[in-house]
Amino acid sequence: MAPPSYRYLTTDALTDKVLAWDLPLTGVEFGPALSATGSLTGAVEPRLAHLARFQLDPGNTKIYAEREGRLLWGGGLIWRADPEGQQLNIEASGWGSYPYRRYDLHGQLNARGPYTYADPCKVIRDVWAYCQETPDGQLGIQVDDTTTQVTVGMPEDPYRIDWGDTPSLGDVISDMVAVEGGPEWTEEATWHSGTPQGRVRIGWPRLGRRRTDIHFESGVNVVKAVPVEYDADTPACAGTNPHRSPHYQRRHRRRDHGRRPAGRPTLPTSRARR
DSSP: OOOOOEEEEEEETTTOOEEESSOOEEEEEEEOBSSSOOEEEEEEOGGGGGGSGGGSOTTSEEEEEEETTEEEEEEEEEEEEEEETTEEEEEEEEGGGSGGGOOOSSSHHHHTOOBSSBOHHHHHHHHHHHHHHSTTOOOOOEEOOOOOSOOBOBTTBOBOOOTTTSSOHHHHHHHHHHSTTOOEEEEEEEEETTEEEEEEEEESSOSSOOOSSOOOOBTTTBOSOOOOOOOTTSOSSGGGSGGGSHHHHHHHSOOOTTSOOTTSOBOOOEEOOO
């Protein structure tokens, strides 16, 4: 049986004009993430590196991974394209990386806040709406209309996004996900009139469902070994120490916005072969 055929498409970030229907990438690894940004890395073949530069302009280009007509990787933006000898290495991050490079220049998301008894999903949608209403900021990313029964902000202590006081708009989304019982999100892409379209999928109380019809096996469809750590400082039940509980770690871990934050639940990394 022939191995599956992968294809990597790039489009202009603002116009969605297709720049490459089959970017000649090798050594590709990509994977989605839950409530964090997915990632894609690869390299353009040395003999073709000089031909592909305009097809993967960092900061201005979207990229997608497709296999046999299905968009496997939810799409993202190319942020780095580094020459190494005759080879061109690229790094891309999912749609969630975009708000981490945007800031509130008006305060309260241009009068959308402050928030009192607000649904975290609404705040997430407001962040994306604000990001995409700025000049040269409309990426065409669709955001789900999911709602929750959780709220943020109170009359005596509203959730505020003050100008110059918020590290980035991505941090606002992280705050909404960190709310006790808050939503989860992930990145997707679907075909729309023959062109890929990005989407931020929001789920509550949990995103997705348990499946029993899939199988993961190291060396077969899992290419990186999962480390097993034995640590005398870690109790068998994290609940015995509130500082080691998943909720505490989720709210207090250091954020690495350019890449997938450590500790967030992710799906297995995929390695495509050409």
